[in-house]
Amino acid sequence: MSAIALHSGAWRLVLSRSPLPARGLAVIWVLTLAASGAALLQPWPLQVIIDHVLGDVATPVWVRWLRGLLPGAGTTLGAASWAAGFAIALFGVDALIDVRLTMRWVRTVQGAVHGLARALFARLVRRSPTFHAITPVGDSASRITGDSWCLYNGASALIFAPLQALVVGAGAAIVMFRLNPKLALVAMLMTPAVVACTLLLGRRAREAKGEEREAESRLESHVQQTLTGLAVVQTFAQEHREQARFGVLTGHAMAAQHRGALIAAASAAGAGMLATLALSAVLGIGANEVLAGRLTLGTMLVFVAYQTTLNGQLVSLASAWTSAQGVRASVDRAAAVLREPPEVESPAAPSVLPPVPSGVRIEFNGVRFRYPTGREVLRGISLTAAPGRTLAVVGPSGAGKSTLAALVPRLIDPSEGSVSLNGIDIRQLALEDLRSMVAVVFQEPLLLAGTVADNIRLGSPGASREAVEGAARQAGAHGFIACLPDGYDTLLGERGATLSGGERQRISLARALIRSAPVLVLDEPTASLDSVTESAFLDVLESARQGRTTIIIAHRLCTIRSADQVAVVDGGVVLESGTHDELLAHHGAYANMWQLQHDDRHTKVPAGGVL
Amino acid sequence: MTTTKPARPLWKWVLSYAGRRRGGLSLLATILLLEAAAQAIVPWTMKLLVDHALLGVPLPPTLDWLLSDDGEPPSGRALIVLCVVSLAVLHGLTSVLGVVQAGLNATVGQRLTYDLASDVFAHLQRLSLRSHSRMSIGDLMRRVTADCGAIATILRDALLPAIAAIAMLAFAFAMMLTLSVPLAILAALALPALGVAFRRYTPPIMDRGYEYAQAESEIWGHVEQALSAVPAIQAFSAGGEADRRVGGAYRRVLVSAVALTHAQFRLKALSGLIAATLGGLMLVAGTREVQSGSLTVGGLLVFLAYLAIFFAPLDTLANSMSSGTEAAGAARRIREVLAEHEEVAERVGAVPLHVPGGGAVSLELRSVTWGYTEGRPAVDDVTVHIPAGRTVALVGASGAGKSTLASMVPRLCDPWRGEVFLNGRDIRDFTIRSLRDHVAVVLQESYLFPVTIADNIAYGRPDASDDEIMAAARGAQADEFIATLGDLKGRTGLDAHVGERGVKLSGGQRQRIAIARVMLKNAPILLLDEATSALDAESELAIQQALDRLMDKRTTLVIAHRLATVQKADRIVVVDHGRLVDVGRHADLVRRDGLYARLAELQFNLPAAAD
Numbered sequence A: 001m002s003a004i005a006l007h008s009g010a011w012r013l014v015l016s017r018s019p020l021p022a023r024g025l026a027v028i029w030v031l032t033l034a035a036s037g038a039a040l041l042q043p044w045p046l047q048v049i050i051d052h053v054l055g056d057v058a059t060p061v062w063v064r065w066l067r068g069l070l071p072g073a074g075t076t077l078g079a080a081s082w083a084a085g086f087a088i089a090l091f092g093v094d095a096l097i098d099v100r101l102t103m104r105w106v107r108t109v110q111g112a113v114h115g116l117a118r119a120l121f122a123r124l125v126r127r128s129p130t131f132h133a134i135t136p137v138g139d140s141a142s143r144i145t146g147d148s149w150c151l152y153n154g155a156s157a158l159i160f161a162p163l164q165a166l167v168v169g170a171g172a173a174i175v176m177f178r179l180n181p182k183l184a185l186v187a188m189l190m191t192p193a194v195v196a197c198t199l200l201l202g203r204r205a206r207e208a209k210g211e212e213r214e215a216e217s218r219l220e221s222h223v224q225q226t227l228t229g230l231a232v233v234q235t236f237a238q239e240h241r242e243q244a245r246f247g248v249l250t251g252h253a254m255a256a257q258h259r260g261a262l263i264a265a266a267s268a269a270g271a272g273m274l275a276t277l278a279l280s281a282v283l284g285i286g287a288n289e290v291l292a293g294r295l296t297l298g299t300m301l302v303f304v305a306y307q308t309t310l311n312g313q314l315v316s317l318a319s320a321w322t323s324a325q326g327v328r329a330s331v332d333r334a335a336a337v338l339r340e341p342p343e344v345e346s347p348a349a350p351s352v353l354p355p356v357p358s359g360v361r362i363e364f365n366g367v368r369f370r371y372p373t374g375r376e377v378l379r380g381i382s383l384t385a386a387p388g389r390t391l392a393v394v395g396p397s398g399a400g401k402s403t404l405a406a407l408v409p410r411l412i413d414p415s416e417g418s419v420s421l422n423g424i425d426i427r428q429l430a431l432e433d434l435r436s437m438v439a440v441v442f443q444e445p446l447l448l449a450g451t452v453a454d455n456i457r458l459g460s461p462g463a464s465r466e467a468v469e470g471a472a473r474q475a476g477a478h479g480f481i482a483c484l485p486d487g488y489d490t491l492l493g494e495r496g497a498t499l500s501g502g503e504r505q506r507i508s509l510a511r512a513l514i515r516s517a518p519v520l521v522l523d524e525p526t527a528s529l530d531s532v533t534e535s536a537f538l539d540v541l542e543s544a545r546q547g548r549t550t551i552i553i554a555h556r557l558c559t560i561r562s563a564d565q566v567a568v569v570d571g572g573v574v575l576e577s578g579t580h581d582e583l584l585a586h587h588g589a590y591a592n593m594w595q596l597q598h599d600d601r602h603t604k605v606p607a608g609g610v611l
Numbered sequence B: 001m002t003t004t005k006p007a008r009p010l011w012k013w014v015l016s017y018a019g020r021r022r023g024g025l026s027l028l029a030t031i032l033l034l035e036a037a038a039q040a041i042v043p044w045t046m047k048l049l050v051d052h053a054l055l056g057v058p059l060p061p062t063l064d065w066l067l068s069d070d071g072e073p074p075s076g077r078a079l080i081v082l083c084v085v086s087l088a089v090l091h092g093l094t095s096v097l098g099v100v101q102a103g104l105n106a107t108v109g110q111r112l113t114y115d116l117a118s119d120v121f122a123h124l125q126r127l128s129l130r131s132h133s134r135m136s137i138g139d140l141m142r143r144v145t146a147d148c149g150a151i152a153t154i155l156r157d158a159l160l161p162a163i164a165a166i167a168m169l170a171f172a173f174a175m176m177l178t179l180s181v182p183l184a185i186l187a188a189l190a191l192p193a194l195g196v197a198f199r200r201y202t203p204p205i206m207d208r209g210y211e212y213a214q215a216e217s218e219i220w221g222h223v224e225q226a227l228s229a230v231p232a233i234q235a236f237s238a239g240g241e242a243d244r245r246v247g248g249a250y251r252r253v254l255v256s257a258v259a260l261t262h263a264q265f266r267l268k269a270l271s272g273l274i275a276a277t278l279g280g281l282m283l284v285a286g287t288r289e290v291q292s293g294s295l296t297v298g299g300l301l302v303f304l305a306y307l308a309i310f311f312a313p314l315d316t317l318a319n320s321m322s323s324g325t326e327a328a329g330a331a332r333r334i335r336e337v338l339a340e341h342e343e344v345a346e347r348v349g350a351v352p353l354h355v356p357g358g359g360a361v362s363l364e365l366r367s368v369t370w371g372y373t374e375g376r377p378a379v380d381d382v383t384v385h386i387p388a389g390r391t392v393a394l395v396g397a398s399g400a401g402k403s404t405l406a407s408m409v410p411r412l413c414d415p416w417r418g419e420v421f422l423n424g425r426d427i428r429d430f431t432i433r434s435l436r437d438h439v440a441v442v443l444q445e446s447y448l449f450p451v452t453i454a455d456n457i458a459y460g461r462p463d464a465s466d467d468e469i470m471a472a473a474r475g476a477q478a479d480e481f482i483a484t485l486g487d488l489k490g491r492t493g494l495d496a497h498v499g500e501r502g503v504k505l506s507g508g509q510r511q512r513i514a515i516a517r518v519m520l521k522n523a524p525i526l527l528l529d530e531a532t533s534a535l536d537a538e539s540e541l542a543i544q545q546a547l548d549r550l551m552d553k554r555t556t557l558v559i560a561h562r563l564a565t566v567q568k569a570d571r572i573v574v575v576d577h578g579r580l581v582d583v584g585r586h587a588d589l590v591r592r593d594g595l596y597a598r599l600a601e602l603q604f605n606l607p608a609a610a611d
Helices: A002-017 A022-041 A044-054 A061-069 A076-124 A129-134 A137-145 A147-179 A181-188 A191-228 A230-235 A239-291 A297-339 A401-407 A431-436 A452-457 A465-474 A478-483 A501-513 A531-544 A580-586 A589-604 B010-020 B022-054 B061-067 B076-126 B129-133 B137-147 B149-179 B181-188 B190-228 B230-235 B239-291 B297-339 B402-407 B432-437 B453-457 B466-475 B479-483 B507-521 B537-551 B586-592 B595-610
Strands: A362-370 A376-385 A390-394 A416-421 A438-441 A519-523 A549-554 A565-570 A573-578 B363-370 B379-386 B391-395 B417-422 B439-442 B525-529 B555-559 B571-576 B579-584
Touching: A002 A076, A002 A147, A002 A297, A022 A076, A022 A147, A044 A076, A044 B239, A076 A137, A076 A147, A076 A297, A076 B190, A076 B239, A129 B230, A137 A147, A137 A191, A137 A297, A137 B137, A137 B190, A147 A181, A147 A297, A181 A239, A181 A297, A191 A230, A191 A239, A191 A297, A191 B076, A191 B137, A230 A239, A230 B076, A230 B129, A239 A297, A239 B022, A239 B076, A362 A401, A376 A390, A376 A401, A376 A416, A376 A549, A376 A565, A376 A573, A390 A401, A401 A519, A401 A549, A431 A438, A438 A501, A438 B230, A452 A465, A452 A501, A465 A478, A465 A501, A465 A531, A478 A501, A501 A531, A531 B595, A565 A580, A565 A589, A573 A580, A573 A589, A580 A589, A589 B537, B010 B022, B010 B076, B010 B149, B010 B297, B022 B076, B022 B149, B022 B297, B076 B137, B076 B149, B076 B297, B137 B149, B137 B190, B137 B297, B149 B181, B149 B297, B181 B190, B181 B239, B181 B297, B190 B230, B190 B239, B190 B297, B230 B239, B239 B297, B363 B402, B379 B391, B379 B402, B379 B417, B379 B555, B379 B571, B391 B402, B402 B525, B402 B555, B432 B439, B439 B507, B453 B466, B453 B507, B466 B479, B466 B507, B466 B537, B507 B537, B525 B537, B571 B586, B571 B595, B579 B586, B579 B595, B586 B595
Parallel strands: A390 A549, A390 A565, A438 A519, A519 A549, B379 B579, B391 B555, B391 B571, B439 B525, B525 B555
Antiparallel strands: A362 A376, A362 A416, A565 A573, B363 B379, B363 B417, B571 B579
């Protein structure tokens, strides 16, 4: 019972994000009804011809009236021609309704699917990097592009298929009762059994569909992961292993799909067999009635035609129910995304940071950060970057430096403690405002599809070409960009694959510099730069840092020359901090690192070199 | 995507896949034909019931002989029972066949889909990194997982029903001929009319189907890229921009969905109109035949029933054409991938590379030229010789072509011009797998797979023991941080799972796992592409010692921007803008006062600036 309650919640959640427009649905309802009406009318021209024109069954008033009204319908042949004309006209009406209906489906229902997909995307792209660290891209993509179709399949299986089946079925049933109540009763006898049989299988259908979706999304994840790491796969000659894994995953998907198909088939078989039983009963009894003269042949034939229609509707109702159960699996997967709020959100009543001409002071106050796995990477860090000054954070890799950097634009929030700008906790600022004040250069360039200019413009949408070029020049990227086939309009390959590591890094730098933000966060910005470029970059930085509060993270001390303050971080805590000279004099961790790099230089330069 | 080899005709290609699942498909075809046969008998049973049992027309001699009991014609009641029983059996049979068919449909369809998907995936793994740099992973994900279903649609949902429909058509036509030759000929007029309609209206469906699949895959591309770059999108407040891009892509999907629906509707409406018109004509003509006495009422009924049977397959044919050609549009996308030229292909007669235990190999890149874009070489006529067991360092600015040169050794790309020799033999003479088994690479960006840490280290050698893995981890200075790892399921140390893209680990930690991989692989050729760029000085020093031991007897190509790491090389090759500019030892190169001297000067003056 609780599962059902949870489930209706899932539907409600999904529909609240992407409502199926009532007007559009209403139009579809009306068109569906019209289509059903046309379907109901189809056997009539034939019946009129057989019973009343060719046969000698007493002609109803309306037929006589019609034959009198329509020119030429008095003769047998004329009546047949009119009947044929009606049949063609009916087809025309049917086709017109059909195309309107299909278009409505595409625009209204597929439109809602797109709305849901966009809502899922918008939510997922706002989840924290921590969430994405443990959620495969393939799984998220599969929810956006695959499970969003639950609205379409749901509308079809839960609203329209039953509607059409009920209308056509009820119509057929009414006609059947009017034609011959006794036969109609016999025909209906099996209906409850069909319903019971379908309901029994629903749960299994849902489970099978759920497994199928999971298996498919694992397969998609595998494709995505293998292609992303293809360089490693190829150099380690492990294609066969990834292929084998692909085979295993397709096997799982196939098994799940197969079970689903079996359940659907069993449900259809049950309904079909029961319908057949009913039909044989009607045929047997009906023929007897005809022999006894209590039923005309035409009536019986029409009756059987209607019963076949009714049976068809019953079977389609049964399979609609089965597929509706399958839709629930996708609804749950979509709702799971929507139910989780983004880890980082704007406050309801954001404060506004008053402009301070002297710049922004950044403070980390007893900051701790713990991964969902329980590992604590920051254990109480307190640091201050003075306005317009540069704070360098150094330390061994894995010390928590990048985590510290991610706190400033609130990619993640600390588990304990706070980060503040000019004394205001950044969680009190509107997210948009905060992030517009921060420009970040990541360790990995994280370039997107699109042109070079698009990528630089990410930092400042709507920036002019001059601004883009200016930023690129500043970042030392203009030279190589100008050499690209289409310059700034060159389309970057997947993740900028056609560029070297250093080139990608410089584009990501330009992307940060174009943003005239008062806070600059640089996470190992020069790790993949050669010394010429690095040196030029450090010069650029020198000027870019003017008036900006800068946090620079590095494991190489040369990168942090002229930092105003240096903090040494290891094991998630600040070991020491101060100016370069103070730290050297302190003879602590920093002095050791300095010594190491210093010595390294001397031991490696051969004696007698010009240096 | 460019196709570089002439494609086989679509039907040949489709049939080659049908051949692999010939058993399932022929079973399915048999069932479809049986169903058709069962359907075909129904009108005859009805005729028996109507004409002979109810209207008392004498039985034709064949049936009379078959059914008479000691010369006595069967009673009406006995005929009724016979008809009813056989109708029930026929319906029941159709039902059972329907279930078997549904089950087979699912199984055969999935097998066909995954046969193709597996081929596409294997092909994608073989394609060079250059090909991949031009393809979007999201787009490829859709091709592998969704577009591959086209083969099942074409074979199972279009071709098989079409075959059954044609058989049915022929049968119904034959039956109609026996009943009334002029009527049958009239009905046959439908065929040429439909042929013209198919010819005219299917090509647009294929094109719209292709466009629709393209539009959908654009979404996959956006989603995959965005989710892989979440930190950048969030830090630059580009979530709204990402939403807009996806929204725009969805609008284009809707436009193509509408266009596709229109194209399909045109075919459906036209073929329906042809059928309806002919149906009407038949009704009129049939009435005339009855009036003139050349056809009984039962005969007309049977005829009309066959007419329905005649038109149902026409409808099926129209639907098959419609869905088949839409799928052919998606299949075009698959064939594009499969036609993508394998730049790095194994030579016919390639032999496995075998290096006697502990033996070193010599390596020579002779006048190699290669680039991402034709006519724009990234590496131009470069020759590098590494004697067995020696180390050569590649030095140059970022984007000079160093990584490209290194990637030629494991044949991630093959030079346009020039050759790579291993022990004096062209590396293309060896099987790709054996060649790559002899090369160990640390790439610039360290990709970790979503498996355990141990499996990541043992990626090149799945047979490695735990002790060997641990030893490699120690050598890469990774043992300490590995010991602190724990995942969400409580697995720790080497057994901890790495999240998607390994982002739970810092850049330096990932790099150390990549180095451990290489240490474990123990191959005679070592390629180190910025292997220690993300490491702090202390770890780097420790790892360098382990790497030095590893490089000791191995043929090594080292790329580093940090001159300190390359000074000990036996020879230094300086490249600039893809060309070789200098070769020599450190001391000689510094004395020559060229590019190397400038790089060296900057490198070693930098720390001094911070003094």
